[in-house]
Amino acid sequence: MLRTRFTEEFGIEHPIVQGGMMWVGRAELVAAVANAGGLGFITALTQPTPDALREEIERTRQLTDKPFGVNVTILPSINPPPYAEYVQTIIESGVKIVETAGSNPEPFLPYYKEAGIKVLHKCTSVRHALKAQKIGVDGVSIDGFECAGHPGEDDIPGLILIPAAARVLDIPMIASGGIADARGLVAALALGADGVNMGTRFLCTAExxxxxxxxxxxxxxxxxxxxxxxxxxxxxxxxxDNAISRKVVEIEKAGGTFEDVRELVAGARGRRVFEEGDLDAGIWSAGLAQGLIHDIPTCAELIGRMVAEAEELISARLASILA
Structure with a gap:
């Protein structure tokens, strides 16, 4: 058993998290992660309405009796979704863990706290992690430059970012970016993290x-x-890397603006990639961890394997160095 501050305070068995992923964080995957002893997050905005989110939470509960959470990512938008209604739905549904990302979650923290909800906030820098701690979140997930999605603008890889954050944080921290196996888990723990968050690796599972x-x-x-x-x-x-992402980079290098790539990067096109399997339909998030992924296991196989191999690494290989 790998017991850490994160497993103790968030009430899970293993320090392994499946973070929120647009179009991916659905009941079947989240429940499979939970049943395997990890922590999975439903992605709130994958559901078209707060009522649909309520139904997805109930579907997840039918598949697991273990803890799981909901991700709420707040990003600038011309026509923003009704974030307050999604938050209210989470509270009314009795969910006890929320992953926040994007904008500052402070406006919603009093409502989460009043409902007894633990908040894990995703950050891409030490300064943002410290700000999250100051406003009262219960834990942070810190993304190194290797991660899929938005790594921030500092370009700091996990080997530096994780220990830099661990040195100044008092709350539990999990590491994200470039982690796909037991070696990444053990390395993150050695660097001062209390667990790991994986996105690309959980994309590539049976569920x-x-x-x-x-x-x-x-x-x-x-x-x-x-x-x-x-x-x-x-x-x-x-x-x-695909035809669309290469085209976007080409347009940017030629001095193009967002308007010049807007249609190429539309979320609906990325959704088609995941749902139809057309790999060049749009852009889709994937991290450097692709280089460490060589199979498509069930979540139970993946988490079980990671924990067993991590225990072996710690108790045998690393311990032997001290001999």
Missing amino acids: SAIDQKVKEQIVANSELDTQLIFRTLRNTARVA
């Missing part, structure tokens, strides 16, 4: 509700098969 062709492409890809888009817009995102 992940994305098309099989996407999973097979992740297995085929290496750590070289990502693109960084929106660099010139100071809104960097790491996505899988």
Whole structure:
């Protein structure tokens, strides 16, 4: 058993988290992670309405009696979704863990706290992690530059970012970015983290509700098969290398603006990749961890394997160095 501050305070068995992923964080995957002893998050905005989120929470409860959470990512938008209604739905549904990301979660923290909900906030820098701690979150998930999605603009990899954050934080911290196996888990613990968050690795599991062709492409890809888009817009995102992401980078390098790539990066196109398996339909998030992924296990197989191998690494290989 790998017991950490994170497992103790968030009430889970293993220090392994499946964070929120747009179009991916659905009941089947979340429940499978929970049943395997990890912590899974439903992605609130994958559901088109707060009522649909309520139904997804209930579907998850039918599949597991273990703890799980809901991710609420707040991003700038011309037509923002009704965030307050989604938050109210989470509270009314009795969910006890929320993962927040994007904008500052402070406006909603009093409501979460009043409902006895623990809040895990995703950060990409030490300064943001310290701010999250100051406003009262219960834990932080810190993303190194290796991660899929938005790694921030500091370009600090986990080998530096994790211990830098661990040195100044008092609340539990989990590490994210480039982690896909027991070696990453043990390394994160050694660097001062209390657990790990994985996105790309959980994309590529049997219970992940994305098309099989996407999973097979992740297995085929290496750590070289990502693109960084929106660099010139100071809104960097790491996505899988495909015809669309290469085109976006090309347009940016030629001096293009967001308006020039808007149609290419539309969320509806990315959704088609996951649901239809058309790998060039749009952009889709994937991290450098692709280079460490060589199979498509069930969540139980993945988490069980990670924990067993981590225990072996700690008790045998690393312990032998002291002999």
